[in-house]
Amino acid sequence: MPFSINLAVITGNVTRDPELRYTPSGSAVCSFGVATNHSIKKGDQWEDIPTFHNIVVWGKIAEYIANTVHKGTKVSITGRIDNRQYDAKDGTKKYISEIVADTVIPFTDRKPAEGMPSVTQTDQGNSAPSEPTATEEKVNEKVDDKVEDIVIPDEMPF
Numbered sequence: 526m527p528f529s530i531n532l533a534v535i536t537g538n539v540t541r542d543p544e545l546r547y548t549p550s551g552s553a554v555c556s557f558g559v560a561t562n563h564s565i566k567k568g569d570q571w572e573d574i575p576t577f578h579n580i581v582v583w584g585k586i587a588e589y590i591a592n593t594v595h596k597g598t599k600v601s602i603t604g605r606i607d608n609r610q611y612d613a614k615d616g617t618k619k620y621i622s623e624i625v626a627d628t629v630i631p632f633t634d635r636k637p638a639e640g641m642p643s644v645t646q647t648d649q650g651n652s653a654p655s656e657p658t659a660t661e662e663k664v665n666e667k668v669d670d671k672v673e674d675i676v677i678p679d680e681m682p683f
Contacts, residue, residue: 533624535578536601537561543582545591555587556580556623559600579623581607590629599632 540558547553557580562573580602582590594600604626613619 531605532603533606534601534603535559535561535624536599537578539594539596539598539600540577542596543591543594545587553584553587553591555582555591557590557594559602579621580604580626580629581623582626582629586626586629590631593633594629594631601628601630601632602626603628 537559540560543555543557545553545555559578559580560575561578562575564571564573566572602624604624606622607625608620608622610618610620
């Protein structure tokens with residue numbers, strides 16, 4: 526058999542809320558759309574050209590995505606491109622290309638871990654440095670302790 530690769534890797538924004546369905550055998554299947562952009566130069570201006578992708582996810586990942594992802598969420602997807610055909614209600618054959626995803630990674634806003642300082646909008650606007658809080662001092666002490674423990678041998682290969 527000849528060697529071939531069918532791999533799709535995209536990162537973009539979800540264009541419609543995921544739709545979760547179940548097959549007659551009980552397998553979960555989720556479908557949604559993702560838009561990616563590429564830029565072309567027209568004269569002196571750059572123009573973004575969107576490409577819309579149909580995504581299909583199966584199994585436990587499908588249920589997870591249906592509960593956590595919504596329109597506008599940025600996601601990274603790895604999977605394979607699949608082409609299929611079906612008969613429309615008017616009797617014509619319809620062809621569709623979709624990415625059957627193996628992995629879907631949603632990019633969500635991360636909240637700082639408990640006890641860690643966070644930067645807020647008002648913190649960024651201060652021009653004068655402020656005194657560190659007790660929590661920040663504890664974090665700095667832990668970081669300093671770890672930095673002092675690093676030993677670099679003389680015979681490092683780089």
